[in-house]
Amino acid sequence: MDDVIRAEGLVKHYKEVKALDGLDLGVPEGSVLGLLGPNGAGKTTAVRILATLLPADAGRAEVAGIDVGRHPEKVRALIGLSGQYAAVDENLTGYENLDMVGRLYRLGRARSKVRARELLDRFDLADSGDRPVKTYSGGMRRRLDLAGALVAQPRVLFLDEPTTGLDPRSRADMWDVIRELVRAGTTLLLTTQYLEEADRLADDIVVIDHGKAIARGTADQLKSQIGGERVELVIESHDDLVIARETLATFAVGEIAVDDHTRTLTAPVSGGSGVLVNVLRAFDGSSVPILDVGLRRPTLDDVFLTLTGRTTEGTVERGDETSTSGTVYEKEVAR
Numbered sequence: 001m002d003d004v005i006r007a008e009g010l011v012k013h014y015k016e017v018k019a020l021d022g023l024d025l026g027v028p029e030g031s032v033l034g035l036l037g038p039n040g041a042g043k044t045t046a047v048r049i050l051a052t053l054l055p056a057d058a059g060r061a062e063v064a065g066i067d068v069g070r071h072p073e074k075v076r077a078l079i080g081l082s083g084q085y086a087a088v089d090e091n092l093t094g095y096e097n098l099d100m101v102g103r104l105y106r107l108g109r110a111r112s113k114v115r116a117r118e119l120l121d122r123f124d125l126a127d128s129g130d131r132p133v134k135t136y137s138g139g140m141r142r143r144l145d146l147a148g149a150l151v152a153q154p155r156v157l158f159l160d161e162p163t164t165g166l167d168p169r170s171r172a173d174m175w176d177v178i179r180e181l182v183r184a185g186t187t188l189l190l191t192t193q194y195l196e197e198a199d200r201l202a203d204d205i206v207v208i209d210h211g212k213a214i215a216r217g218t219a220d221q222l223k224s225q226i227g228g229e230r231v232e233l234v235i236e237s238h239d240d241l242v243i244a245r246e247t248l249a250t251f252a253v254g255e256i257a258v259d260d261h262t263r264t265l266t267a268p269v270s271g272g273s274g275v276l277v278n279v280l281r282a283f284d285g286s287s288v289p290i291l292d293v294g295l296r297r298p299t300l301d302d303v304f305l306t307l308t309g310r311t312t313e314g315t316v317e318r319g320d321e322t323s324t325s326g327t328v329y330e331k332e333v334a335r
Contacts, residue, residue, distance in 0.1 A: 009059035021211035034202030042211040080149035086141035090134035119147040139170035195300035236289035
């Protein structure tokens with residue numbers, strides 16, 4: 001399939017900070033690319049460039065074959081954007097917010113009104129559509145923001161951490177909406193720090209760190225790259241963490257991760273279930289009480305730790321403090 005979203009060698013500086021350092025991306029039509037990375041990795045900067053909100057210092061990008069830098073107005077007619085924070089007017093009703101977006105996209109008065117009601121119904125907001133948005137919960141605002149990104153029925157959709165701050169139920173509801181959009185043919189670039197989200201939604205995943213793509217593949221391919229299985233055990237006392245680590249090190253084939261707060265140790269191992277039996281025997285002889293133990297496959301968390309040396313939590317992208325919230329046209333008006 002042809003790539004509907006393509007970026008080649010994107011570079012972006014914020015004074016002394018290099019937010020993007022030669023980033024390459026490609027998203028085939030009708031698929032979902034998950035862009036993963038710690039805070040400060042360059043994810044939001046990449047989205048802002050692709051959505052025409054920010055010029056690149058070097059490199060080029062295309063959406064549906066249209067050069068983002070040369071013809072931004074043509075790109076804006078094809079895309080929708082939902083950012084990290086819901087960009088809605090609290091003093092307007094949900095209906096009025098969507099109607100306003102429709103008019104910004106020049107759908108016309110009649111079509112804008114009809115489209116607003118369609119989306120309120122689709123996102124389970126029909127009963128609250130005539131209430132001021134300031135009375136909405138966080139989850140309702142996020143759904144309204146995503147609805148705004150869909151007013152013009154875009155061919156390409158950018159979602160920058162769309163479920164940040166949502167409770168588990170609201171997040172699952174949002175995932176259902178995203179799956180429905182993809183089944184209908186929408187091409188989606190999704191940035192997220194929720195590794196489970198990428199695991200469930202993305203056809204392909206790019207891991208980005210320090211402005212560069214450092215790995216790409218399906219979730220299973222990325223997990224297989226770091227290989228092996230993990231022994232994960234929880235001990236009873238913090239006082240035994242040092243002894244437990246020394247005992248587990250005998251069987252580990254890589255770095256042992258230790259969570260002091262939960263008293264959990266995780267070690268990459270080889271040998272299947274047999275190594276688990278040997279670990280239990282070793283701990284029986286060490287007098288370290290174990291509360292829980294198991295053998296599991298690598299997760300995307302393990303991929304992150306292996307590839308970046310840190311979790312998805314990190315530093316904020318300096319110089320890129322403006323969120324990607326709102327429709328593309330609202331952003332252009334603001335500028």
